[in-house]
């Protein structure tokens with residue numbers, strides 16, 4: 001599948017998805033949102049892909065938000081549908097994905113760009129990156145899950161301050177408020193993302209998928225996270241990977257997990 005707005009590159013079992021609209025600071029237009037849906041669905045279904053790193057083309061921006069130039073053409077009655085479809089097809093798809101997704105935030109992550117990073121399982125930021133949810137400067141609010149995920153990651157007070165002031169924060173501030181996991185130099189960004197993902201790829205893939213599901217369960221209305229964890233724990237006993245993990249430990253060797 002070829003894309004107009006994304007670059008896809010495979011490096012071993014890691015798949016890079018790079019948003020490639022550098023002249024528009026990688027802003028998410030409708031076509032890019034549709035391509036992200038296809039690219040992530042393909043990656044999650046491709047047995048050759050173990051995990052994904054998403055980043056933006058160039059050194060200036062990860063993603064500078066939804067494409068504001070498209071907002072003029074939106075009918076007043078369609079706003080909810082755009083948010084609902086986008087959340088379901090891209091942001092929730094990533095968050096609930098069966099494979100680890102790391103956002104390598106190489107520059108501005110604003111609006112939908114920060115929402116995209118927040119939907120990923122882990123965020124690494126370049127020390128030059130700036131992050132924010134500036135929607136209220138346009139008369140909007142975040143629509144791709146930003147009000148929820150920012151409050152989950154950074155706490156309600158910080159989320160409300162960032163959303164209401166529309167201020168951008170530095171990578172150092174983002175680290176301090178737990179919005180990102182690590183901050184490194186721009187040069188080290190992809191190395192750091194690969195280092196973490198390669199470590200995860202040594203672990204049992206079905207257990208990783210279950211861990212994502214169980215952690216997410218605690219943030220879902222009407223879902224008992226503890227019960228989800230118990231069920232996932234039980235399911236782990238039915239996997240060949242667990243047998244392999246125990247055997248490898250007993251035999252003092254490295255496990256070779258097959259995701260079975």
Ligand code: COA
Nearest residue numbers: 023024025027064065066067068069108110111112134135
């Ligand atoms: N949607 C559409 N186009 C965007 C965009 C967005 N969210 N963000 C940047 N661009 C475009 C600019 O229009 C410009 O295009 P042009 O060269 O054809 O005029 C190009 O990307 C470069 O951006 P520019 O504003 O010239 O860069 P800058 O260094 O002066 O400023 C930002 C960088 C990120 C501060 C500024 O682009 C910005 O505020 N962007 C919008 C952020 C935003 O509000 N996002 C949330 C949307 S809901």
